[in-house]
Amino acid sequence: xxxxxxxxxxxxxxxxxxxxxxxxxxxxxxxxxxxxxxxxxxxxxxxxxxxxxxxxxxxxxxxxxxxxxxxxxxxxxxxxxxxxxxxxxxxxxxxxxxxxxxxxxxxxxxxxxxxxxxxxxxxxxxxxxxxxxxxxxxxxxxxxxxxxxxxxxxxxxxxxxxxxxxxxxxxxxxxxxxxxxxxxxxxxxxxxxxxxxxxxxxxxxxxxxxxxxxxxxxxxxxxxxxxxxxxxxxxxxxxxxxxxxxxxxxxxxxxxxxxxxxxxxxxxxxxxxxxxxxxxxxxxxxxxxxxxxxxxxxxxxxxxxxxxxxxxxxxxxxxxxxxxxxxxxxxxxxxxxxxxxxxxxxxxxxxxxxxxxxxxxxxxxxxxxxxxxxxxxxxxxxxxxxxxxxxxxxxxxxxxxxxxxxxxxxxxxxxxxxxxxxxxxxxxxxxxxxxxxxxxxxxxxxxxxxxxxxxxxxx
Amino acid sequence: xxxxxxxxxxxxxxxxxxxxxxxxxxxxxxxxxxxxxxxxxxxxxxxxxxxxxxxxxxxxxxxxxxxxxxxxxxxxxxxxxxxxxxxxxxxxxxxxxxxxxxxxxxxxxxxxxxxxxxxxxxxxxxxxxxxxxxxxxxxxxxxxxxxxxxxxxxxxxxxxxxxxxxxxxxxxxxxxxxxxxxxxxxxxxxxxxxxxxxxxxxxxxxxxxxxxxxxxxxxxxxxxxxxxxxxxxxxxxxxxxxxxxxxxxxxxxxxxxxxxxxxxxxxxxxxxxxxxxxxxxxxxxxxxxxxxxxxxxxxxxxxxxxxxxxxxxxxxxxxxxxxxxxxxxxxxxxxxxxxxxxxxxxxxxxxxxxxxxxxxxxxxxxxxxxxxxxxxxxxxxxxxxxxxxxxxxxxxxxxxxxxxxxxxxxxxxxxxxxxxxxxxxxxxxxxxxxxxxxxxxxxxxxxxxxxxxxxxxxxxxxxxxxxxxxxxxxxxxxxxxxxxxxxxxxxxxxxxx
Numbered sequence: 003x004x005x006x007x008x009x010x011x012x013x014x015x016x017x018x019x020x021x022x023x024x025x026x027x028x029x030x031x032x033x034x035x036x037x038x039x040x041x042x043x044x045x046x047x048x049x050x051x052x053x054x055x056x057x058x059x060x061x062x063x064x065x066x067x068x069x070x071x072x073x074x075x076x077x078x079x080x081x082x083x084x085x086x087x088x089x090x091x092x093x094x095x096x097x098x099x100x101x102x103x104x105x106x107x108x109x110x111x112x113x114x115x116x117x118x119x120x121x122x123x124x125x126x127x128x129x130x131x132x133x134x135x136x137x138x139x140x141x142x143x144x145x146x147x148x149x150x151x152x153x154x155x156x157x158x159x160x161x162x163x164x165x166x167x168x169x170x171x172x173x174x175x176x177x178x179x180x181x182x183x184x185x186x187x188x189x190x191x192x193x194x195x196x197x198x199x200x201x202x203x204x205x206x207x208x209x210x211x212x213x214x215x216x217x218x219x220x221x222x223x224x225x226x227x228x229x230x231x232x233x234x235x236x237x238x239x240x241x242x243x244x245x246x247x248x249x250x251x252x253x254x255x256x257x258x259x260x261x262x263x264x265x266x267x268x269x270x271x272x273x274x275x276x277x278x279x280x281x282x283x284x285x286x287x288x289x290x291x292x293x294x295x296x297x298x299x300x301x302x303x304x305x306x307x308x309x310x311x312x313x314x315x316x317x318x319x320x321x322x323x324x325x326x327x328x329x330x331x332x333x334x335x336x337x338x339x340x341x342x343x344x345x346x347x348x349x350x351x352x353x354x355x356x357x358x359x360x361x362x363x364x365x366x367x368x369x370x371x372x373x374x375x376x377x378x379x380x381x382x383x384x385x386x387x388x389x390x391x392x393x394x395x396x397x398x399x400x401x402x403x404x405x406x407x408x409x410x411x412x413x414x415x416x417x418x419x420x421x422x423x424x425x426x427x428x429x430x431x432x433x434x435x436x437x438x439x440x441x442x443x444x445x446x447x448x449x450x451x452x453x454x455x456x457x458x459x460x461x
Numbered sequence: 462x463x464x465x466x467x468x469x470x471x472x473x474x475x476x477x478x479x480x481x482x483x484x485x486x487x488x489x490x491x492x493x494x495x496x497x498x499x500x501x502x503x504x505x506x507x508x509x510x511x512x513x514x515x516x517x518x519x520x521x522x523x524x525x526x527x528x529x530x531x532x533x534x535x536x537x538x539x540x541x542x543x544x545x546x547x548x549x550x551x552x553x554x555x556x557x558x559x560x561x562x563x564x565x566x567x568x569x570x571x572x573x574x575x576x577x578x579x580x581x582x583x584x585x586x587x588x589x590x591x592x593x594x595x596x597x598x599x600x601x602x603x604x605x606x607x608x609x610x611x612x613x614x615x616x617x618x619x620x621x622x623x624x625x626x627x628x629x630x631x632x633x634x635x636x637x638x639x640x641x642x643x644x645x646x647x648x649x650x651x652x653x654x655x656x657x658x659x660x661x662x663x664x665x666x667x668x669x670x671x672x673x674x675x676x677x678x679x680x681x682x683x684x685x686x687x688x689x690x691x692x693x694x695x696x697x698x699x700x701x702x703x704x705x706x707x708x709x710x711x712x713x714x715x716x717x718x719x720x721x722x723x724x725x726x727x728x729x730x731x732x733x734x735x736x737x738x739x740x741x742x743x744x745x746x747x748x749x750x751x752x753x754x755x756x757x758x759x760x761x762x763x764x765x766x767x768x769x770x771x772x773x774x775x776x777x778x779x780x781x782x783x784x785x786x787x788x789x790x791x792x793x794x795x796x797x798x799x800x801x802x803x804x805x806x807x808x809x810x811x812x813x814x815x816x817x818x819x820x821x822x823x824x825x826x827x828x829x830x831x832x833x834x835x836x837x838x839x840x841x842x843x844x845x846x847x848x849x850x851x852x853x854x855x856x857x858x859x860x861x862x863x864x865x866x867x868x869x870x871x872x873x874x875x876x877x878x879x880x881x882x883x884x885x886x887x888x889x890x891x892x893x894x895x896x897x898x899x900x901x902x903x904x905x906x907x908x909x910x911x912x913x914x915x916x917x918x919x920x921x922x923x924x925x926x927x928x929x930x931x932x933x934x935x936x937x938x939x940x941x942x943x944x945x946x947x948x949x950x951x952x953x954x955x956x957x958x
Contacts, residue, residue, distance in 0.1 A: 020569070316569070316919070317569070318886075318888070319917070319918050319919060320886070320918075321886070321915045321918050323885070323914070323915065325881075325882075325885025325886050325914070325915070326881070326885070327878065327881035327882040327884075327885045327886070328882060328885055328886040328888065330878070330882075331878075331882050331888065331890055376829055376832060376833075379827075379828075379829045380827065380829035380830070380833065383825065383827035383828075383829065384822065384823065384825075384827040384829075384830065386819075386820060386827075386829070386830065386833070388833045390893050391893060412825070413823045413825060413827070415821065416466040416467070416493060416821050416822075416823055417489075417490065417493065417818070417821060419466065419492070419493055420490075420491065420492035420493055421492075
């Protein structure tokens with residue numbers, strides 16, 4: 003069973019709320035910790051690192067996004083890192099956590115968070131939840147899929163045990179092979195490996211050597227990247243790599259030499275093919291999860307798309323007629339989400355100055371999807387981040403990664419000049435101080451976790 | 462390549478779009494060293510006698526320091542709660558497409574599914590019975606929602622006299638330092654290397670140079686069209702009423718705060734209640750109706766014509782293929798215009814200005830900016846066009862050359878897709894840059910006679926009796942509150958004291 007990343011996303015709160023999942027129970031059951039973002043090391047150049055926090059940077063002034071003021075300040079030799087203006091980033095690095103507040107005037111409202119969780123335990127938790135709601139589990143194998151003569155939609159699946167399962171709507175969650183969507187309906191797959199060359203992952207669990215960090219570490223390697231996801235007493239370590247540029251043994255060596263704690267499991271290999279099913283909903287079959295597509299574990303895109311697909315399926319839930327326009331509308335929305343999430347992931351590989359391996363030479367030189375090329379060009383020239391409501395990653399995320407990957411705009415928004423230089427400097431240094439003080443006032447991550455669980459028991 | 466911020470903007474035009482641009486840019490770019498001037502073309506007149514806003518347009522007056530009271534006192538504006546549709550679906554049809562929200566979502570299910578469910582059960586139920594804005598509009602009532610917490614949340618726009626609004630905006634611009642140059646353009650000097658407009662040579666011999674040119678020359682599109690040769694994408698086959706005759710009636714025909722759209726055999730009338738008069742516009746196609754016949758129709762429809770002469774004007778629906786080319790940005794009718802069935806052209810102008818400031822270029826004129834600007838602008842206008850086309854779709858039963866021609870036109874894919882989605886599952890598709898909200902779209906589909914074959918299946922998970930009761934109570938509460946509201950007319954009169 004392929005596991006699905008090991009972190010939720012800031013959008014997961016909404017998802018959990020909508021589908022009646024209690025976050026405290028989920029976290030308890032999955033030995034979860036809080037996540038304030040991802041630290042990306044060695045992606046742009048070796049030795050360089052940045053945070054992609056789940057929160058805003060600074061404060062917009064006179065309707066002009068904060069990063070333009072930071073860019074302007076940079077010109078006057080002030081080299082304060084961009085991260086210093088994000089409370090989530092500063093608190094993460096100090097190993098602290100607190101839940102955000104709703105009051106928009108408070109600095110504690112400027113961030114969101116996600117959680118790190120044990121993927122296997124996550125699956126058990128969801129299975130128990132579903133069974134509690136009356137879902138029946140049949141453990142068997144599919145040996146045949148029967149289609150209806152008139153419209154080619156799925157009539158039933160035949161199991162090894164001899165049973166036939168009828169259905170009006172089939173949801174294909176059979177993983178990358180896509181038993182129904184591909185095996186039976188031959189829907190077709192769009193291969194994105196040209197943009198996302200990593201296609202294998204080796205995972206090892208280790209003992210924690212220290213208190214859990216409230217963020218994921220993602221360190222670029224010579225042919226991929228290493229992730230370290232802190233759980234309550236363990237760390238999940240993973241080497242995600244491109245099998246075209248490194249063999250399994252060498253990839254395992256890289257992983258093992260990066261480990262900090264005692265190994266608890268043997269390296270487990272998972273292969274995947276970045277891409278997307280041509281139609282995520284075809285006839286009466288909806289592909290959800292890896293059967294629909296996959297981008298790889300970077301930035302929890304797969305979790306994000308999985309939850310988005312479920313939410314949209316409920317939003318476009320069909321009646322027995324399966325109106326074609328309804329299916330088309332679902333596919334249109336999902337295709338947009340997939341390509342936006344893909345572009346966000348591709349940016350991490352494309353925008354690099356690394357030239358120490360064939361893998362990075364390839365990434366640096368590859369051509370990217372037109373939309374991403376436009377975003378990169380707009381940001382590089384004038385710091386503009388075109389953004390759609392409902393995109394998988396918000397404007398702050400794009401700015402964090404664009405800047406973090408070394409794309410520094412040639413010009414900032416001319417309207418930032420409306421504020422006199424000195425006033426701006428004062429403004430920015432006050433913001434920095436405010437964030438620094440706010441971060442120090444937070445409890446440690448360990449303490450935040452135990453308090454959260456205790457308060458749940460009391461209530 | 463040139464570097465540094467731009468230091469001059471020249472706005473070319475003279476109608477409302479030029480002065481709205483001047484006032485907006487002067488306020489939004491205050492504190493920057495940018496000289497803003499308007500080249501006022503002597504032949505430019507406002508093509509439309511009235512301007513209208515949707516609720517979302519009013520935010521654009523805030524940065525100008527102009528509030529509702531000032532707008533009403535200076536321009537004789539009246540409130541607008543939606544659109545009245547008359548004789549579209551049938552000869553005796555009268556309905557209102559209200560602004561704002563209708564009913565309330567039932568869990569995650571949008572309210573209009575509740576209406577669809579009732580219709581499919583054969584019950585007579587009307588979306589508007591659950592819209593506070595529609596109920597107030599029908600009763601001719603109004604109150605400012607922000608000053609009266611006990612009243613239901615009305616959503617409103619305004620209707621203006623174009624000349625008066627232009628004056629208000631030009632005063633605002635001038636006070637904020639915008640300079641005026643008057644004259645006609647003789648020719649444009651382009652940079653031989655990059656094709657940018659360097660300066661405009663005027664007939665007087667003077668020349669006007671600028672870093673950024675804003676083309677507000679209306680349908681003539683003097684810069685974006687004539688100088689930079691950007692093609693016009695013509696939508697007048699889809700929306701054929703490209704000519705209009707404007708007139709004023711001496712009395713207020715309607716006494717309810719909406720603008721009215723009334724279909725006739727040869728086109729349609731737009732009428733707007735003013736304080737004690739009605740502004741009317743007959744829109745038709747010169748291909749099927751002569752100006753004389755049109756004038757007779759105006760006299761018959763209006764009945765009590767005011768002393769002002771009938772005013773003829775032409776404007777085709779469509780847009781420039783690109784609204785930002787080199788160092789020239791087109792706004793208003795120079796960028797695009799849609800037959801004013803749902804009158805959102807002023808909104809299109811203001812949202813263009815807002816986009817331009819967000820994407821303000823430096824001297825380097827970063828090329829991606831124009832791409833982003835064009836995409837958003839064209840999408841916004843296309844959504845408005847499709848919304849207007851729904852009204853044409855309603856009137857497709859009319860058997861006259863004007864309506865037959867409209868009916869025979871192939872429906873654009875974007876609208877076809879929307880209609881099929883609504884017809885098949887009752888769902889409303891929304892693009893990123895919509896002018897009209899979900900509830901307004903749902904009302905428009907229903908008004909066009911499109912009844913969905915199904916409602917959201919999730920609605921069946923709600924307790925039917927409880928939902929019925931809830932909305933019945935809500936409806937009574939709205940009706941009660943509306944009864945206590947002042948008349949729109951009295952409200953306006955008191956505002957002016």
